[in-house]
Structure formats: C-alpha cells, structure tokens
Amino acid sequence: MNIKNIRELFPILNQQVNGHPLVYLDSAATSQKPVSVIEAISQYYREYNSNVHRGVHTLGTKATDGYEAAREKVRRFIGAASTEEIIFTRGTTTSLNFVAYSYGRARLEEGDEIVINAMEHHANLIPWQQVAKATGATLKYIPLQPNGTFNLDDVKKTITERTKIVAMAHVSNVLGTINPIKEVADIAHRHGAVLVVDGAQSAPHLAVNVQELGADFFALSGHKMLGPTGIGVLYGKKALLEEMEPVETGGEMIDYVDYYDSTWKELPWKFEAGTPVIAGAIGLGAAIDFLNEVGLDNIHAHEEELANYALDVLSEIEGLEIYGPKERAGLVTFNIDGVHPHDVATVLDTEGIAIRAGHHCAQPLMKWLGVNATARASFYLYNTKEDIDALAAGLKKTKEYFGHVFE
Known part of the structure; x- marks a missing residue:
C-alpha cells in the first residue's frame, strides 16, 4: 500500500494549521474523506438529486438505484446474508437505540439480564440502562483485566440462563482492545x-463478516470509515428484524394506511421512515469502494505497524502513561503527569497536530482507569510514522512548556 499516493487523495490533509502541516490523529472520532467520496456526493446533488422509492421519473429511478446499490455494497462489506438485513440509520448511536427500544424493551422483563462491560461507549451503555429501568431487567458487567481486556472465564461466569442480551464493542474507542466477539457470541x-x-471502531479497520462473528445485531457509522456524517447501518438477523416493530413511523415505511390502523412494508424499508439520507448512503457506498480497493487486511496491517511504533516511541517519554493492552487497534490513549489532556491537545494544536482529549464518551471506563479524562491519538490508512514522530516531538514540547509554567 503506497501511503503517499493515498494521502494525496485526501484534500483536507494538504493544508497547514497554525503554520504547520496538518497532522490528523483523530480518525477514531471521524475520518477524513477521499476525493472519490466527495465527488460521489457532489455528483448526486449536481446530476440526479431526487427522492427514492417514490417517483417513476428518470432522476428518481437513478437516485433509488444508487441508494439501493449502496445497501448491497454494505451487505457484501460486512458479510450479511441479505440486503433485507441492512437498515440505513443516522449512525451507530441510532442503530443501537433501535435495537434497545424495538427489541430490548419488547422482550425483557423483571429478572432478565443485560450483560455489558465498562469499556463500552455511552451509545452502547445508556440505551441499556434505560431499557433496564423500563423493564426491571438487571444490568451486569463483565469484569475487566488490569490491561483493559477480559478473559472468557469471566464472560462465562457473567452470562447466565437469565441473560437475554449481551452488548459489546468489537473494538474499544479508548483502549484499542479488540474483543473476541465470535467466542462471546458462542457463549451468549x-x-x-x-x-x-458496536462495530463503529472495527468496520473501518478490520475485515468484518457478521455471520462468521455470530453477531445478531451489528452497528456502524459511515463517517468513521471515510464516508459522510449522518449515515450509519444497523445489521440484524432477518428473523429478529421481522419480529421487531418500527421505532419511527410515517411516510415510506408503510404498506397500507386506513383511518385507524396501518401495516408496514417488508424489510428493510419498514425501519426507514421518511426521506432517508440519500447522498449519505451513496457517499458511504463510494467509501466502501475505496476501502475495498485498498484492502481491509492491508489497512489493519498498516495500522498495527503504526500502533506498535507509537507504543515504542511514546513509551520513551518520561511521565507519559499509556492505557490498554499491547495488542490493539490503531490508537494510543495516554496522559502526561501533571498536565490535563485538554491542555495537551491545545498545545499540540498550535503545532498543527489534531488529537482527541476528554472522556471519549466512556465515563465508566475513565472511572475504572482512575482518571477524569485522557488524550487519544488514533490512526488510519492515511497516517505515517512521520505523523507519530511529530506527535512525540509535540508531546515533548508540551512537557517543556508546562514544566516552565509550574517551576
């Protein structure tokens, strides 16, 4: 994989920030977009902007074809059995809420169990808290090991005959932990x-096959995988989706409407009320084309190399603590003694380096780590070892700056 050629396909990377070349290390929050994705969205608006599944005119037909072609691309990308199992949503958060409210609330009752763990993003935690409160179900946590992983013996002890739902991130957005989804699926x-x-942090970086993983539901966001914001996917096994009631109702998801009752369209459209994010789906399809061309295995290998390099380089900085296991996805989360993560990010920004700082929508994990916040540098296919060298140099400057301030 020729990284230089790939970087040239991302216009936003070819700029200076605060007088320095941009070093973008925040792809876990949102990824940058290649020219092909930008052009696919622009082409839709310039040439065939129209609603889908409604008009029989030429523009409407072309928009519908593009929208449904994107659904098929998603199906192949994650290895689903049918496009009926691919629901377009606003993103991972919406997808997980759909499952919690349409599936969870309808099936759980007092005494049932929902099993999660402390590394979950709020999007895969708060909906289950709400379901537990509404149904009387119990929320149970798989204990974490000191390095931010968990062992399968603890999984087996936590999941019982009363467990109805297990919710888990494929990859932690803070620790980079890659969880053993297939094994957990077998136990569940x-x-x-x-x-x-929650596949928000895995679908952009790892080859995913939902059937091989054994996932009953799988959620992802387009904006983390080179696509636009406002578009995501919920995969669900067909038998489960057919049992579920729509979360949103209105236009386009109906089959027949009478004065006092209505019936729903077949899958997947019964879950897609109103005008969908058409340009977003088309842009996501273009992003999938780009990722397929590069190859997910190549992307994962590149990010693994970057993560290992970052661990080596950053661990040499005195007073810097790195969180998470050695074997990880392409991100590094850390703190510098005596310096708040927001201050770290602010100083790095003056050097043109963009990282994330805060609780990363994972406050229970911050509590488990014993901190209020952390700094995070996350990598993608367009990053290089030179970016990590710039990060290391920026962190050393940050230490020097705050060392002088507090002397």
Whole structure:
C-alpha cells in the first residue's frame, strides 16, 4: 500500500494549521474523506438529486438505484446474508437505540439480564440502562483485566440462563482492545441470549463478516470509515428484524394506511421512515469502494505497524502513561503527569497536530482507569510514522512548556 499516493487523495490533509502541516490523529472520532467520496456526493446533488422509492421519473429511478446499490455494497462489506438485513440509520448511536427500544424493551422483563462491560461507549451503555429501568431487567458487567481486556472465564461466569442480551464493542474507542466477539457470541447463544455488537471502531479497520462473528445485531457509522456524517447501518438477523416493530413511523415505511390502523412494508424499508439520507448512503457506498480497493487486511496491517511504533516511541517519554493492552487497534490513549489532556491537545494544536482529549464518551471506563479524562491519538490508512514522530516531538514540547509554567 503506497501511503503517499493515498494521502494525496485526501484534500483536507494538504493544508497547514497554525503554520504547520496538518497532522490528523483523530480518525477514531471521524475520518477524513477521499476525493472519490466527495465527488460521489457532489455528483448526486449536481446530476440526479431526487427522492427514492417514490417517483417513476428518470432522476428518481437513478437516485433509488444508487441508494439501493449502496445497501448491497454494505451487505457484501460486512458479510450479511441479505440486503433485507441492512437498515440505513443516522449512525451507530441510532442503530443501537433501535435495537434497545424495538427489541430490548419488547422482550425483557423483571429478572432478565443485560450483560455489558465498562469499556463500552455511552451509545452502547445508556440505551441499556434505560431499557433496564423500563423493564426491571438487571444490568451486569463483565469484569475487566488490569490491561483493559477480559478473559472468557469471566464472560462465562457473567452470562447466565437469565441473560437475554449481551452488548459489546468489537473494538474499544479508548483502549484499542479488540474483543473476541465470535467466542462471546458462542457463549451468549448457548444461553439463549442475543449479541449486539458496536462495530463503529472495527468496520473501518478490520475485515468484518457478521455471520462468521455470530453477531445478531451489528452497528456502524459511515463517517468513521471515510464516508459522510449522518449515515450509519444497523445489521440484524432477518428473523429478529421481522419480529421487531418500527421505532419511527410515517411516510415510506408503510404498506397500507386506513383511518385507524396501518401495516408496514417488508424489510428493510419498514425501519426507514421518511426521506432517508440519500447522498449519505451513496457517499458511504463510494467509501466502501475505496476501502475495498485498498484492502481491509492491508489497512489493519498498516495500522498495527503504526500502533506498535507509537507504543515504542511514546513509551520513551518520561511521565507519559499509556492505557490498554499491547495488542490493539490503531490508537494510543495516554496522559502526561501533571498536565490535563485538554491542555495537551491545545498545545499540540498550535503545532498543527489534531488529537482527541476528554472522556471519549466512556465515563465508566475513565472511572475504572482512575482518571477524569485522557488524550487519544488514533490512526488510519492515511497516517505515517512521520505523523507519530511529530506527535512525540509535540508531546515533548508540551512537557517543556508546562514544566516552565509550574517551576
């Protein structure tokens, strides 16, 4: 994979920030977009902007074809059995809420169990808190090991015959931990539970096959995988989706409407009320084309190399603590002794380096780590070792600056 050629396809990277070349290390929050994705969205608006599944005119037909072609691209990308199992949503958060409210609330009752763990993003935690409160179900946590992983013995002890739902991130957005989803799915299914997977941080970086993983539901966001914001996907096994009621109702998701009752369209459209994010779906399709051309295995290998390099380089900085396991996805989360993460990010920004600072929508994990916030540098296919060298140099300057301030 020729990184230089790839970087040239991302216009936003070819700029200066605060007088320095941009070093973008915040792809776990949102990825940058290649020219092909930008042009696909622009082409839709310039040449065939129209609603889908409605008009029989030429523009409407072309828009519908583009929208449904994107659904098929998603299906192949994550290995779903049918496009009926691919629901377009606003993003991972919306997808997980759909499952919690349409599936969870309808099936859980007092005494049932929902199993999660402390590394979950709020999007895969708060909906289950709300479901537990509404139904009387119990929320249970798989204990974490000191390095931010968990072992399967603890999974087996936590999941019981009363467990109905297990919700888990495929990859932690803070620690970079890659969780053993297939093994957890096997344990959950042996107890009759369904597995809900937050794939926001895995789908952009790892080759995913939802059937091989054993996921019953899988959620992802387009903007983290080179696509536009406002578009995401909920995968659900067809048998489960058919049992579920729509979360939103209105136009386009109906089959027949009478004065006092209505019936719904077949899958997947019964979950897509109103005008969908058409340009977003088309842009996501273009992003998938780009990722397929580069190759997910190549992307993962490149990010693994960057993560290992970052661990080596950053661990040499005195007073810098890195969180998470050695084997990880392409991100590094850390703190510098005596310097708040927001101050770290602010100083780095003056050097043109963009990182994330805060609780990363994972406050229970921050509590488990014993901190209020952390700094995070996350990598993608367009990053280089030179970016990490710039980060290391910026962190050393940050230490020097605050060392002088507090002397």
